[in-house]
Amino acid sequence: MRKKNQEKKENIKQAVIKLILEAGFHGASIAKIAREAGVSPATVYIYYASKDDMLREIYEEYADQVYFYILGKIDQNMSGRSLIDTLVRSYYRYINEEERVFHFVEQFSSCPSLSANCRETEGCFRIFQFFDDLKEKGILKDIDNVIVHSILFNTVKCIRLRYEGEQDKTQAALEQLIELLVETLLL
Amino acid sequence: MRKKNQEKKENIKQAVIKLILEAGFHGASIAKIAREAGVSPATVYIYYASKDDMLREIYEEYADQVYFYILGKIDQNMSGRSLIDTLVRSYYRYINEEERVFHFVEQFSSCPSLSANCRETEGCFRIFQFFDDLKEKGILKDIDNVIVHSILFNTVKCIRLRYEGEQDKTQAALEQLIELLVETLLL
């Protein structure tokens, strides 16, 4: 019994993410994905039941990644300030390091017709749980997790998108954001 | 010389926005758009040079609308608190009232391959100018406009998406957000 070649599957995933970043969803056909991954179009169907299935599976694999990345940088003994500093800066670092994945996930989740059929993300649940812990410890103010999540991460995302490449402006904005969040979110 | 029927063009626009909300970009073909609008596929090409042109033109028409809507609700004599209250609540009302348009614009602008070719939005420029005015008047703290913009509007968007339909939770979150922003943004 011959085994599936996991390297081929990985190549397919990376091809999907690359092509969708470069040309959007309508620019990522099975034929192009297969060519980019160095396999035959039919091979894609050995690893995935359909194109929709493929996109959903890849999305679900990567959607949470950013949150696990961030939580991995957090230390239990950190002060409130360094927690916020770490959350903001590691989110920013993730966007830079995993630009393709980040854009793929963003694009996918902003399309109602695609993300409607996806399971709720585990990573987001974990982050909310983390916020709840901080509230119990008396570090974080009792603010709705949706609000905390948005002013923390969406703002970093906007800074990154707006000041793309402009190191000075980006760093200044991140520092200002951290100061602002320290005053706003911490007890 | 026969004139173009602007009602037909309007029908086409609405069909595009409706279909893209329901089925995403890949679900909005010229054939479907034409059927939805009650015209022939060929008629679309009387009003637009190509499909890409059409999408771009519709995007550029609506991308700014939310900002003009909000600025229209603002009064020169408003206090800092009622400014924030108005900004937050009118943004929320816009998403509710113009749900289709809002999702179309969101989806379009999160696709790099589409929005890359679009002109910078006038509406966003106007809002930034408005923030600058408030800073000069000593109402708003001297915070980067990208940050102000994001914590104001992205947070409202997240609340709306997360608590879709749940009136109580939504209202509570909006009120909490307004309190938080009053303390954070105002001098």
Next chain:
DNA sequence: TTCTATAATAAATAAGCATTCACTTATAGT
């Protein structure tokens, strides 16, 4: 080594796509 299950593929298929074309219809100006 042989057999077998399945990975892998090139080519075929059928549907859908954006766009064009040949043609009809409506209308504004004369």
Next chain:
DNA sequence: ACTATAAGTGAATGCTTATTTATTATAGAA
């Protein structure tokens, strides 16, 4: 009422799409 002009259309075009099929190559078990 007539004519020129452009709106409007159904059908055709040629291409791309996701997916299937028939076939071959390969790896593990016997």
